[in-house]
Structures are given as C-alpha cells and as structure tokens.
Amino acid sequence: MKTIGLASVFVTIAVAPVLAADARFVASLGRLDPQTRLEQICDYEAMDRIGHSGTGYHPDRAKSDVMTAPQHLGDLLVGTGAAFRSDGHWYQFSFKCRTARDHLKVLSFEYKVGAIIPETKWNSYGLWR
Structure with a gap:
C-alpha cells in the first residue's frame, strides 16, 4: 500500500513542472495578436504531436x-513550408491545424514529415543550430 502511495506522489511531483510550463505558455499566448497566437499554438502542437508519435x-x-508563409483561414492554419528541429537537425513538415476561436486550444491537427533540410x-531559411 505504501508503494502505491509513494508512486503516485512521485508521478505528481514529476508531472507538476510540465503542467506549470504549459500554463505559462498558454498565459503568454494571451498577450499575442490573434494571428501570431494561432501560429504559436500550432507550432507548439506540432512539437508535441511529432515528439509523441x-x-x-x-x-x-x-x-x-x-x-x-502559412495560410490563415479563420481558425485554421495550413502550412506547407514548415520545419522542426530534432536532435540538431531541421526537417520539413506540412500541417493543418484548427483551433478554438480564441486560438488557445487546438481542436484538430494533421501533419506529414518531409525531408531533412540540408545545413x-x-x-x-533563418534556421540555426
């Protein structure tokens, strides 16, 4: 019984910083103009989805x-020339990202990873190491 209690305490402690970072990120989005907020929440979602794929x-x-440049279509952002960095390399990707009206929550996200971008x-492209 004590083992289960300690395990749940450890999980709570280990997860707390991640949840705090997410809350800080969402709070900072509220200070951005709507178009920038849409791009930022979709970039964040891309990292999360690709990283957990x-x-x-x-x-x-x-x-x-x-x-x-991505296409802004109301609450939908469509990108064909996006990139993400992983382990020191940049990769192309395309995506469709639909958010709530306030652009603070992603409702749907589709993506396709493309080729590595040569250094x-x-x-x-304005990329860095």
Whole structure:
C-alpha cells in the first residue's frame, strides 16, 4: 500500500513542472495578436504531436513559416513550408491545424514529415543550430 502511495506522489511531483510550463505558455499566448497566437499554438502542437508519435523525433523547436508563409483561414492554419528541429537537425513538415476561436486550444491537427533540410540551406531559411 505504501508503494502505491509513494508512486503516485512521485508521478505528481514529476508531472507538476510540465503542467506549470504549459500554463505559462498558454498565459503568454494571451498577450499575442490573434494571428501570431494561432501560429504559436500550432507550432507548439506540432512539437508535441511529432515528439509523441513514436517515430524517434525529439522536436525542441517548430516554425510554421520557414519555406513559405502559412495560410490563415479563420481558425485554421495550413502550412506547407514548415520545419522542426530534432536532435540538431531541421526537417520539413506540412500541417493543418484548427483551433478554438480564441486560438488557445487546438481542436484538430494533421501533419506529414518531409525531408531533412540540408545545413547549407539553414541560413537562407533563418534556421540555426
């Protein structure tokens, strides 16, 4: 019985910083203009979905506007020239991201990972190590 109690305390302690970071991120979104907020919440969702997809990627950065600007269609953001960084490499990806009207919650997200972006092109796309 004590083992179960200790395990649940450990899980609560281990998860608390992650939940706090999410709350801080959502709070900071409220200070952005609606278009930037839409892009930021979708970039964040891309990192989360790709990172938890079981494909071995570990994104620490995503940008929806690397090769082409995304299309803003109300609460839908469509990107064909996006990129994410994983383990020091940048990869192309495309996506469709639908959010709530306030752009603070993602309702649906579809994506497709493309090719690795050669380091020789990073500078022209505004990417970094």
